[in-house]
Amino acid sequence: MDKLHNILNLLLPPLTISFLVFFYPFYLLIKLVSCLYKNIRFENVAGKVVLITGASSGIGEDINFWGSTYITYFAIPHLRKSKGKIVVITSATAIIPLPSASVYSASKAALLKFFETLRVEISPCIKITIAIPEFISTDMTTQFKEMYGSDFILSESVSKCAKAIFRGIGRGETYIVEPSWIKWIFLIQNVCPEIVDYVLNYIFVRYGKPYFKRD
Numbered sequence: 001m002d003k004l005h006n007i008l009n010l011l012l013p014p015l016t017i018s019f020l021v022f023f024y025p026f027y028l029l030i031k032l033v034s035c036l037y038k039n040i041r042f043e044n045v046a047g048k049v050v051l052i053t054g055a056s057s058g059i060g061e062d063i064n065f066w067g068s069t070y071i072t073y074f075a076i077p078h079l080r081k082s083k084g085k086i087v088v089i090t091s092a093t094a095i096i097p098l099p100s101a102s103v104y105s106a107s108k109a110a111l112l113k114f115f116e117t118l119r120v121e122i123s124p125c126i127k128i129t130i131a132i133p134e135f136i137s138t139d140m141t142t143q144f145k146e147m148y149g150s151d152f153i154l155s156e157s158v159s160k161c162a163k164a165i166f167r168g169i170g171r172g173e174t175y176i177v178e179p180s181w182i183k184w185i186f187l188i189q190n191v192c193p194e195i196v197d198y199v200l201n202y203i204f205v206r207y208g209k210p211y212f213k214r215d
């Protein structure tokens, strides 16, 4: 068995790099065509069961996760009957390590992985759209504004975020990241996580140090 792992360790890096060099341009082309198609063919969800979960405030780490998973379990038979949809609100903190939000981020990461795995299990019968917002101007973010001042947080308006999520659901997107520039931070986080760690530490811990209770 160890021999097999050694062979895979040797084979997979060149195979993956060749795959990215040769196949990735085609993949992007397919994504572009599919994006244009989805924009034209906006899905009408009338008559279907649509479960929207995680939309209430991040009211507690346990509820963040179990509140969404239990309700999904009981909704699945109804969703199957009507070929319905699940829309789940997670957070960019599930991917980006935001200081002072470790337990909240862990619950959102659990939610993200749960629904990503469920999507593989129940697709194509039930479609799952995962919304990944960050810094939206709601009551939840006012605490940050109070801490750092109104200019500190680059927050997006609730209406812009809601419209983007609504359009994304109609287009049958698998992920909706809002504001969409956050996707580029995800890419940097995947390729060179140390840079994201350093920048976040600098902004939130060193710059924001006087605002945190550290004991």
Ligand SMILES: NC(=O)c1ccc[n+]([C@@H]2O[C@H](COP(=O)([O-])OP(=O)(O)OC[C@H]3O[C@@H](n4cnc5c(N)ncnc54)[C@H](OP(=O)(O)O)[C@@H]3O)[C@@H](O)[C@H]2O)c1
Binding pocket: 054, 055, 056, 057, 058, 059, 089, 090, 091, 092, 132, 133, 134, 135, 136, 137, 138, 139, 140, 141
């Ligand atoms: N805001 C952000 O920057 C941000 C970023 C990433 C992810 N999210 C996620 O987006 C979702 C919505 O967050 P939000 O920013 O819209 O939060 P919010 O403005 O604080 O709250 C949204 C709604 O949650 C309901 N709510 C609050 N406490 C509740 C409770 N104990 N039981 C039941 N409902 C309760 C309230 O409904 P009523 O008005 O009816 O009381 C409120 O309108 C959360 O899952 C959050 O984790 C938000």
